[in-house]
Amino acid sequence: MDRADTDSRIREQIAPFNKKGVTITDGTTFQGDLEFDSLTVMDFVAAIEDEFDIIISMNQQAEIETYGQLVDAVHKQRPDAGTTA
Amino acid sequence: MSDGIMQPDAPEELEGGTADLFSKFDPLIKMREGLLSTGQKDPFSLVMEKVLSPTRAICNGRDTILLGTYNYMGMTFDPQVIEAGHQAMRDFGTGTTGSRVLNGTYQGHKECEDALREFYAMDHAMVFSTGYLANLGIISTIAGKGDYIILDIDSHASIYDGCKLGDAEIVPFKHNDIEAMEKRLKRVPEGAGKLVILEGVYSMLGDVAPLKEMVRIAKEHGAMVLVDEAHSMGFIGENGRGVAELQGVMDDVDFIIGTFSKSVGTVGGFCVSNHPKFEIMRLVCRPYVFTASLPPAVVATAATSIRKLMQGSNKRAHLWENSRRLHSGLKELGFTLGTDEAQSAIIAVIMPDLEQGAAMWEALLEEGLYVNLARPPATPANMTLLRCSLCAEHSEEEVSTILDMFEAAGKATGII
Numbered sequence: 194m195d196r197a198d199t200d201s202r203i204r205e206q207i208a209p210f211n212k213k214g215v216t217i218t219d220g221t222t223f224q225g226d227l228e229f230d231s232l233t234v235m236d237f238v239a240a241i242e243d244e245f246d247i248i249i250s251m252n253q254q255a256e257i258e259t260y261g262q263l264v265d266a267v268h269k270q271r272p273d274a275g276t277t278a
Numbered sequence: 279m280s281d282g283i284m285q286p287d288a289p290e291e292l293e294g295g296t297a298d299l300f301s302k303f304d305p306l307i308k309m310r311e312g313l314l315s316t317g318q319k320d321p322f323s324l325v326m327e328k329v330l331s332p333t334r335a336i337c338n339g340r341d342t343i344l345l346g347t348y349n350y351m352g353m354t355f356d357p358q359v360i361e362a363g364h365q366a367m368r369d370f371g372t373g374t375t376g377s378r379v380l381n382g383t384y385q386g387h388k389e390c391e392d393a394l395r396e397f398y399a400m401d402h403a404m405v406f407s408t409g410y411l412a413n414l415g416i417i418s419t420i421a422g423k424g425d426y427i428i429l430d431i432d433s434h435a436s437i438y439d440g441c442k443l444g445d446a447e448i449v450p451f452k453h454n455d456i457e458a459m460e461k462r463l464k465r466v467p468e469g470a471g472k473l474v475i476l477e478g479v480y481s482m483l484g485d486v487a488p489l490k491e492m493v494r495i496a497k498e499h500g501a502m503v504l505v506d507e508a509h510s511m512g513f514i515g516e517n518g519r520g521v522a523e524l525q526g527v528m529d530d531v532d533f534i535i536g537t538f539s540k541s542v543g544t545v546g547g548f549c550v551s552n553h554p555k556f557e558i559m560r561l562v563c564r565p566y567v568f569t570a571s572l573p574p575a576v577v578a579t580a581a582t583s584i585r586k587l588m589q590g591s592n593k594r595a596h597l598w599e600n601s602r603r604l605h606s607g608l609k610e611l612g613f614t615l616g617t618d619e620a621q622s623a624i625i626a627v628i629m630p631d632l633e634q635g636a637a638m639w640e641a642l643l644e645e646g647l648y649v650n651l652a653r654p655p656a657t658p659a660n661m662t663l664l665r666c667s668l669c670a671e672h673s674e675e676e677v678s679t680i681l682d683m684f685e686a687a688g689k690a691t692g693i694i
Contacts (some may be wrong), residue, residue, distance in 0.1 A: 232659060235431060239452065248465045250426075251448040 197243075199268040206240045207260075219261025241267060291342045306627070313388060319640045321651040331355055332671045333544075339646060343676055343683075345666045346650035350623050351512045351593055352671030353543030353583045363544075366578030373573045379407075379560060382571030390581040391652045394548055397584050398519055398534065402556040405548050405577065407569050409508055410436040412547030415565035416504065416533060417475065425471035428462050428496075430454065430487070432480050432658045434506065446473070449565035453658060455479070456491050463499040471502035478521030479509035482657050482665070483616030484624030486514075490525040497530050504533040504569030509622060512541030512587045513594040513670070537548040541587060546572050546580055593670040597623055600677050612694040616663065626652075627664040627684075635662035642686035647680060 207217065210233055215226055223229045229237065238249050241263070247270045249257075259262050303427050314320055328336040332352035333344050353359055366386055374375030376382035387405060394403035406412040417440030421427050427441050431450040441448045449466075451458040459474070466472055474496040489505065495501045515523030518541075522531045532553060538546035549559075560566060572580075598620075605620035610625060616626030629635030634655050639651040642664070650665040657663055672680075688694035 248449050248462060
């Protein structure tokens with residue numbers, strides 16, 4: 194599995210939370226661009242955790258500000274992740 | 279669209295004044311000023327000029343019914359409890375001036391821990407200077423770097439602060455969601471230490487946790503379980519030991535955290551446990567070691583009160599009557615409540631927004647009723663709540679008066 198696959202699966206999960214239809218790039222920020230509040234973050238993180246069957250702890254969440262950082266963090270946790278991460 | 283992570287964080291432009299470390303509080307300062315500029319009385323700076331009893335005080339010169347004190351069992355003016363405090367102050371002085379592990383353990387501290395062991399029928403009890411410190415100390419000491427803490431997302435601030443201080447991986451799950459908890463437990467890496475943290479009663483909505491199922495699942499996954507029973511001690515469960523007792527899971531809970539500042543009626547916190555190595559906590563738990571112990575009068579009142587709570591079944595029954603009556607009365611008046619039925623001695627009335635909540639709070643105070651106003655970020659789902667906590671000393675007539683006051687204030691503010 195390459196990073197692009199992780200990316201597209203996260204893109205599917207983010208759609209229902211992207212109320213304003215913001216164009217998402219690796220630099221898109223959750224708080225600034227997507228205007229996620231703490232409740233949205235909670236639901237969104239749970240959706241990603243369930244999709245990939247992983248844990249994104251609050252400690253990790255604190256380090257993730259942009260979409261690209263999320264894709265990297267999720268991809269790194271996938272047991273089948275390739276070396277392209 | 280953002281320019282991406284290559285761009286350094288730009289400091290926010292500030293209107294007037296010099297930017298300093300306090301600039302991060304500007305949004306809150308602004309929100310507060312906005313609220314108070316409408317003539318609204320500040321809900322967070324009320325002064326009780328005189329306290330008449332567990333249920334009455336003089337506020338703004340007015341005799342006020344107290345319905346937001348967590349003084350569930352009304353022990354604060356119990357004559358025997360007061361006398362124990364007087365005696366201890368005369369015999370042992372006003373304070374210990376020292377840590378529990380140095381010069382701060384008096385006879386009274388041991389007697390207080392004895393009373394707790396008896397109350398909970400458990401092997402070990404450790405008294406802290408506050409309930410906040412009990413959570414901070416126990417959680418941060420037992421769950422460290424590399425360990426995983428699975429906790430309800432609506433956990434109290436002291437629980438979150440304990441998690442952070444200990445540097446464990448913090449994994450919250452949706453409030454009271456058994457399946458969400460189990461999924462996360464399954465995902466913890468093999469071999470990592472696991473601690474599940476739950477509360478018996480959640481103080482914002484006054485709802486109870488499904489401890490029976492959650493504790494069973496936590497144990498099946500090899501986790502230790504800590505339950506904060508701050509809002510249940512004294513009146514939930516056959517012996518007042520809390521929700522874990524009521525739901526029959528006391529034997530599977532590794533640590534119970536509690537406080538003296540609610541049903542017990544003074545200040546302080548504690549942890550009780552049957553863990554065979556528990557006593558080592560007294561040497562390794564920093565919030566226990568590096569702070570002064572409770573004053574002699576406080577531990578004497580706590581010990582006396584705890585022993586009286588063991589015989590409190592009549593008071594317990596009256597508290598439950600009060601809680602159920604207030605719940606059904608408010609529901610009939612048309613208020614939206616945090617739970618479908620009374621699950622604890624906390625009844626949360628959900629307000630449409632902060633402005634109307636603050637207006638309702640002030641209208642109630644003018645009627646002569648004090649409740650807690652709770653607002654985001656302390657509340658779940660960013661709700662504004664008027665939290666009512668009942669006392670076993672509230673009379674039937676007082677509960678009727680309270681309902682009349684809610685009706686008048688609710689109509690005056692247009693909430694019902």
